[in-house]
Every structure is written in structure tokens, then in C-alpha cells.
Amino acid sequence: MGNNELYDRLEYDAIKTDWHAWMSKTAQALRHTDIRRFGTWAELERLSKNVPAMRWLVIRLNNYHINPSPVSPAEAALYIFACYCPDNRVLGYVVDTLMLCYRTSDSKGMLMCARIHSVVNRKEEYPHLNGLYNIMMGFFLKEFARFLGPEWEGGSFMTENDFREAERYLPDFKASGFKEMVQARATPQITGEELARRCNMSNTAFRAHFKETFGTTVSHWLRERKKERIMHSLLHTDLPISKISERYGFRNDSTFSEYCRRNFGSAPSEIRKNKPVTET
CATH class of the missing domain: 1.10.10 (Arc Repressor Mutant, subunit A)
Known part of the structure; x- marks a missing residue:
């Protein structure tokens, strides 16, 4: 749904309500909102103070079954608008938007949410957004841990550049x-x-x-990290031993077997055979 179509629909639905005049002003303000120019957000901040109207708006948006993504200019403007309103029902829409971005691995959407929050609450005058900030931090920290973790864990859908950008919006997040x-x-x-x-x-x-x-020294750290990763691969993955050997740069399986005996006391097949049984 395009910008004008969405705003026109909201204005039409407001005709028979107490929020018709408010929605007309709001639609006009939304059309003039540039998500890259913070000075254009002032009118949204003023209009958001009408809490009953904001609740009506969120109900309408939920009824439209629009997947709220702040990557869309229209929906980004609505996200900005909702962030300014200190009402728990409206905040629910804001949180749901962020959580949808996370569930769908939408890194651009998550970064947009973080950017908008950093502008709206830059002077910390909107304490109702503190919970949103904590949720954001949790998501970014979780993904950063995945990004830093072993490749067998699947990694993160976010990139190094994503995390560097997130640093600009989340004061407590450090990726560099x-x-x-x-x-x-x-x-x-x-x-x-x-x-x-x-x-x-x-x-x-x-x-x-x-x-x-x-x-410690670089060489010692790399050796220990290599041992940890190899042991994890043997105990917690189904990768063939030959693939593990190849992944970690061994010339052949016999060289890898000798490495395991020297460092772990057993051959790779014995390590895998004798691994502890995980209780369920």
C-alpha cells in the first residue's frame, strides 16, 4: 500500500468518528514527513499528544493487517508518530514493529527502528521508550554474539556494517x-x-x-580457539570427520587424527564415539 493510499484510507475511515479533523491534519503532517530530516517531525510530535485518537489509529492499522516495516516511507512516518505517544497501547504497536523486523531477519528495519528511537528520545524526555531501548539492545546483543560465534552455529543475519551502524543509535552497544x-x-x-x-x-x-x-599471545589464542572449535565440531555436529579435517586445514585424515591424539588424547572417531549423552 503506497503512502497516499494508506493515508487516504485512514482519512476515509475517520469521517464518521470524532477524529476526522485530527486525522486530516495528521495525514497532511505524515505526507510532509521526511524520515531523513528530523525537523519535519515536529508536527507529528504535537499531534501524537491526542492519546484517544492515537489509540484509534493503532486499532485501524492493526485492522488493515499491514506488516509494519519502518523501511517503507509511509510506515516509517507512522512509526515515528507512534514513538512520540506515551501510551502503552500505542507503544505496543511500536514494539510489535521492532519484533516483526527481528522475526523476519529484517536488518534494515531493525536499524531504522533504532535510528528513529535515537532521534525521538535523544534528550530522554520519553521514558516510555526505555523498555523499547532495552528490547533493541537485547536483539542486537544476541545477534552480535551469533556474529562472533563459531560458523557452525549459523551466524547472524546482520553484517559487520550493520553492527557498526547500530553503534551510532544505541549508546550502550559497542561493536568496534x-x-x-x-x-x-x-x-x-x-x-x-x-x-x-x-x-x-x-x-x-x-x-x-x-x-x-x-x-596471552596471538599464536596461543589462535591455537586454543582452533582446539575449541574442533572439539565442538566433533561433539556437537554431524559433519564427517574428513570435512572437519579439511575445514581446519589438515592435509589428510591421518594428520588430523594425530593432532587430536596429541591435543585431546584420543583419535577423532574415539572422541565422537565416547561423547557424553545429553539428557532430554
Whole structure:
């Protein structure tokens, strides 16, 4: 549904209600809202103070069965509008919009929600949005943990650039720290020199910063990380042993078997055979 079509429908539905005049002014304000120019949001902020009318509006939007995505200009304007209203029913629409973006792996929608929140509540004059902020933080932290986690866990639908953008909108979210950067860019077969290059640092500066941050050397950390990932693959995935061997850069299965005996005390097949039974 296009911008004008949506606003026209709302104006038509308001004709026989007490909110007709308010909806006409609102539709006009929505049409003049530019989501990139914060100065155009002022009229929406003023009109949102009519709580009964805002409740009516949210009911209508729910009845339309529109999937609220702030990526659409029309729906982004409505999201801005709803954020300004300090009413729990209207806030429910705002939260539902964010949760829909998360459920559908809509990273652009999540970032738009975060951006709008950061503008609306930049002076913290809308405490009703604090709960929304906490939900956003939870989602971004969860996805960042997935992004930093082992590749066998499936990763996140969000990218490194998404997380860097999120930092601009969520003061408590940090994705560009040294530790996070190292964890995000370390791959199964990467060397210390390659990791330094990927972090845009000289090898000497990288190693010094790494030791200060992680409390160990790069080479030791990479070796331990490799062991942890291999053990996880053997115990918690159904990947063939030959595929695990290939993924971690071993020349052949016998070399991989020797590595496992040396580091874990058993051959890969024995580790997998003797893995603990998980209770259900």
C-alpha cells in the first residue's frame, strides 16, 4: 500500500468518528514527513499528544493487517508518530514493529527502528521508550554474539556494517572495540599476521595490543580457539570427520587424527564415539 493510499484510507475511515479533523491534519503532517530530516517531525510530535485518537489509529492499522516495516516511507512516518505517544497501547504497536523486523531477519528495519528511537528520545524526555531501548539492545546483543560465534552455529543475519551502524543509535552497544573486532575477523585457518592485516594494524602494534587485551599471545589464542572449535565440531555436529579435517586445514585424515591424539588424547572417531549423552 503506497503512502497516499494508506493515508487516504485512514482519512476515509475517520469521517464518521470524532477524529476526522485530527486525522486530516495528521495525514497532511505524515505526507510532509521526511524520515531523513528530523525537523519535519515536529508536527507529528504535537499531534501524537491526542492519546484517544492515537489509540484509534493503532486499532485501524492493526485492522488493515499491514506488516509494519519502518523501511517503507509511509510506515516509517507512522512509526515515528507512534514513538512520540506515551501510551502503552500505542507503544505496543511500536514494539510489535521492532519484533516483526527481528522475526523476519529484517536488518534494515531493525536499524531504522533504532535510528528513529535515537532521534525521538535523544534528550530522554520519553521514558516510555526505555523498555523499547532495552528490547533493541537485547536483539542486537544476541545477534552480535551469533556474529562472533563459531560458523557452525549459523551466524547472524546482520553484517559487520550493520553492527557498526547500530553503534551510532544505541549508546550502550559497542561493536568496534578491539576485542570484538578480533573475534569477528578470526577465521579457522587464519594466521596472526593475516589477522593483524584484517584489523588494519601493523603486526607489531597488533601483537602488543592483543597481549594487553587478551592476556596471552596471538599464536596461543589462535591455537586454543582452533582446539575449541574442533572439539565442538566433533561433539556437537554431524559433519564427517574428513570435512572437519579439511575445514581446519589438515592435509589428510591421518594428520588430523594425530593432532587430536596429541591435543585431546584420543583419535577423532574415539572422541565422537565416547561423547557424553545429553539428557532430554
